[in-house]
Amino acid sequence: MRILFFGTSSISKAYLEELYKNNHEIFVITMPDKPASRGQRLTLPAVKIFAIEKKINFIQVRKFTIELIEEIKKFNADIGIVVAYGKLIPKAVFDLPKNNIFNIHFSLLPKYRGAAPVQYALCNGESETGVTSFCIEEGLDTGDILMQERISIDIRDNANTLFNKLVPLGVKIMNKTINLFEMNCVKVIPQTGEVSFAPMFKKEAGLVMWNKSAQEIYNLFRGLCMWPGLYSIVSKGKFVGKRIKFINLEVFENNSVNDKIGFIFSLEKNRGFTVPCAFGKILVTKVQPENKSVMSAWDFIQCGQLVIGDSF
Secondary structure: OEEEEEEOOHHHHHHHHHHHHOOOEEEEEEOOOEEEOOOOEEEOOHHHHHHHHHOOEEEEOOOOOHHHHHHHHOOOOOEEEEEOOOOOOOHHHHOOOOOOEEEEEOOOOOOOEOOOHHHHHHHOOOOEEEEEEEEOOOOOOOOOEEEEEEEEOOOOOOHHHHHHHHHHHHHHHHHHHHHHHHOOOOOOEOOOOOOOEOOOOOHHHHEOOOOOEHHHHHHHHHHHOOOOOEEEEOOEOOOOOOEEEEEEEEEEEEEEEOOOOOEOOEEEOOOEEEEEOOEEEEEEEEEEEOOOOOEEHHHHHHOOOOOOOOEO
16 A cells, blocks of 8 residues: 555654655655754754665654645655654544544543543543554544554553553554555544543653652652653752752552551662652662752662751
8 A cells, every 4th residue: 555654753653664664655744853952963863864764755843834745745645644753633634544543542532532542541540551553643642543452551561661561452453444444444433531631741740749658659650761760859868959850769568548658668689779658668779860860769869968857
């Protein structure tokens, strides 16, 4: 098939690789190069790198101008596929393919419409999620469903491990959806049920609020481990005013009710330190102190930077 592929990230690249492997004729639409890291060097989208390597035609879009739309139209696509593209697609573009443009979305729509469905499912302690292919329309992830499959979320899953499960499931859903179009067997189902949203997180979302339960903080850590991560500011002790990023943590216990929260309660030998929350305690096992490298929480404690009674 002649496929318009909209994607940008390394996640998108996995889907483009599958389309290439299956010998589809592809035209790639991706986002512009953007500055990254402290040096603000321009970073190429992962799908662009793959497209260059495999000599796949592509364009990078800041704005869908009339000229760009005409260029896309010349490809005469059968269908379009969107995976983690990062930009809303106007009707003048998603009406171009002979059939439709469909999106691969990492949630059980209509739950978690938006850019961060995997992260929100984890932060909210969901026990299941899935992948949905749906028809693009002008609303945000509101189109009719083509296919949907569920998977369980393990309590030990974080954003990394859950993406590792969802990406291959999404590839399977994409291939099945393409087959429906090829066989002219497409049947759509309107979205029904409770609607929820998953907008991109801001950096401030990673600041730990100790008046939550240990399980809530752990779930937040699971969801935000890729970005922005969890952190807290030391308010009392030698490290006062400095930020500590929590690279790894777990629920130490979740039964206690604590009036005093957010301080170093105990040191657990060769493991780290515990911090009381409103309900239960968190065990921090790996940290990145401000302006320092990642280290075990126990090694950081041995440096004398934090002691029992210091607080966040």
